[in-house]
Amino acid sequence: MLVGYLGPKGSFSHHVAQKAFPQDDLVPYQNITEVMKAYEAGQVDYSVVPVENSIEGSVHETLDYLFHQSEIQAVAEVIQPIKQQLLAVELGRPIEKVFSHPQAIAQGKKYIRRHFPHAQFEMTASTANAARLVAEHPDRQYAAIAPHSAADEYGLQVVARDIQEMEENYTRFWILGHHLPQLSLPQQGEKQTLALTLPDNLPGALYKALSTFAWRGIDLTKIESRPLKTALGEYFFIIDIDNGQKNLADFAFQELTSLGITYKIFGSYNVFQIPEK
Amino acid sequence: MLVGYLGPKGSFSHHVAQKAFPQDDLVPYQNITEVMKAYEAGQVDYSVVPVENSIEGSVHETLDYLFHQSEIQAVAEVIQPIKQQLLAVELGRPIEKVFSHPQAIAQGKKYIRRHFPHAQFEMTASTANAARLVAEHPDRQYAAIAPHSAADEYGLQVVARDIQEMEENYTRFWILGHHLPQLSLPQQGEKQTLALTLPDNLPGALYKALSTFAWRGIDLTKIESRPLKTALGEYFFIIDIDNGQKNLADFAFQELTSLGITYKIFGSYNVFQIPEK
Known part of the structure; x- marks a missing residue:
């Protein structure tokens, strides 16, 4: 089976794909849109894409594409703890320049x-790209802030472990596909994500949309x-609901339709957690 | 009077600062956080920062800083239509490379x-940076996608006008300061922006927060x-309310407090619009 992910090798997406599909062939793509395409x-049979980070927020490239351009379904969610390592070709050498993604630089x-204190920072498109760049210049005093899996992938040494400033840093990834995959990861729960588009002529439309869930006791875990990319002040709303009460949710959907509120389901999925090391 | 903006000269922020404060001294800063700092x-006496674009969504650097690190108030909002121009040193020459900000490249x-068809694209940190780069290399077959004001600023020619793909493209800017500025721009309305933090132990807290506005007939124009950057699934909520019913809003705030919902006001402000050319 083939599984697409956001490359290059050694990225967090790659790590999630490896944990979720340890037996399968993994195919890197250059950006999130290409993974979905x-x-x-x-x-590919499945695609692995990032959806949300606990510090940076939603990954708009993923959610906007799913809303505007695609009918793909999320069939599983995998939560990956984000820990950043300082990587170099050799231990004990001075470091002149540190490469990484802007968010990882902010964290490290x-x-x-x-x-x-004398090291300079330089931005790269991703943390894995930074690790690859460091490995390609073994004669330079370069280091990368990157995930542990990038050290293995590019033969780098871990100069310092878990250097990120914030302890609580997680990224949600979705597995997109047709069938529920069997993952051997600890399961955490069950969720459903949908996008609501509200009619112009319904006063308090968002409040009414939320009411359909609230009075049934259905928990919203995110909104x-x-x-909408049409005019300033026009939005669609992404909501995550707890999938424990599936029958009640179906009634809520019927009520949304009768109010003139359209919804698009991004997926009903089990949530898995990659354990912290 | 001194007014800070997101530089370099010729940026949309610069244009907004010029329109809002035509008589004053404008000071460019390298990034949004520095403008606010x-x-x-x-x-500076006022700072001009972007808040939201109708296609890309909110500017997180601005809103996160105002929520987490600052007590500055928005005292006016200015809406700037976004039109992109193709700029070069001379008309009628071939174009080998086009520089711009990733979002402007996507639009152009x-x-x-x-x-x-043979032009290559190269990313820059901003559209104004792209224009400056083109002006600095008059011997190269370079072009920039940038605002009209960048052409004036860097002495470039407009090769093609309004090349953006989407017609409806606007950015909201906030003027941060202590006093309401007197702007000679057409006024559109009055708004208030606040950030809500919900207590963990209040079921349906978001729904209840929205209820305090909904049953009073106070329009939410954005949510x-x-x-919160603490854990995955913990959020604060930014809402914009119509400031027409100011007394009612004060009661809603009291009700929020009694529910244990905390709020931080980012500002009460008049909304101004820069006319389309």
Whole structure:
């Protein structure tokens, strides 16, 4: 079986794909949209994409594509703890330049400033790209802030472990596909994600939409507005609901329809957690 | 009077600052956080920062800083139509490379592909940076996708006008300060923006928070969740309310407090619109 992910090798997406599909062939793509298009074109059986980070928020590229351009379904969610490592070709050498993704630099800056005050920072497109760049220049005094799996992938040494500033850092990934995959990861619960589009002519439309869930006691675990890209102040709403009360949710959907509120289901899925090391 | 904005010169922020404060001295800063810090440090009397774009959504750097790290107030909002121009040193020359911000490239790609199929794209940190780069290399076959004001600022020619793919593209800017500024721009209305933090132990807390506004007939023009940066699934909520019913809003705030919902007011402000050319 083939599984697409956001490359290059050694990225957090790669790690999630490895944990979820340890027996299968993993195929890297250059950006999130290409990972999803690969699934639509039938090039892969599943696609693994990031959806939300606990510090940065939603991954708009993923959610906007699913809303505007696609009918793909999320069939599982995998939560990956984000721990950043300082990686270099050799231990004990001075570090002149530190490469990483802007968010990982933000998380690791405090540590680097304290221990390598003369190091300069340079942005890369991803943490795995930074690790690859460091490995390709073994003669330079370079280091990367990147996941542990990137050290294994590019033969780098861990200079310092878990250097991120915030302890609580997690990313949600979705597995997109047709069939529920059998994952050998600890399961946490069951959720459903949908996008609501509200009619212009319904006063208090968002409040009414939320009411259909609230009075039935259905928990919303997330709500977020995203621009419809039509005019300033026009949004669609992404909501996550607890899937424990599936029958009640079906009634809520009927009520939404009768109010003139349209909804698009992004998926009903089990939530899995990759254990912290 | 001194006014800080997101530089360099020729950016949309610069244009907004010029329209709002035509008589004053404008000071560019390198990023949004620095624009806000300049105001806090007393280096400028007002700061102009982007808040939301109708296609891309909220500017998280602005809203997260105002929520987590600052007590600055928005005292006016200015809506700027976003129109992108193709700029070069000379008209009628071939174009080999087109520079711009990723979002402006996304908006202009269709036009460039059709008219300059051999041109390559290269990302810059901002549209104004792209224009400056083109002006600095007059011997190269370079072009920039940038606002009209960047053409004036860097002495570039407009090769093609309004090349953006989507017609409806606006950005909201906030003027941060202590006093309401007198702007000679057309006024559109009056709004208030606040951030709600919900207590853990209140079931249906978001629904209850929205109820305090809904049953009083107070219109919410926007709602958005942003991560609290503590754990996955914990959010604060940014809401915009119509400021027409100010007394009613004060009662709603009292009710929020009695429910254990905390709120932080980002500002009560008039909304101004820069006319389309």
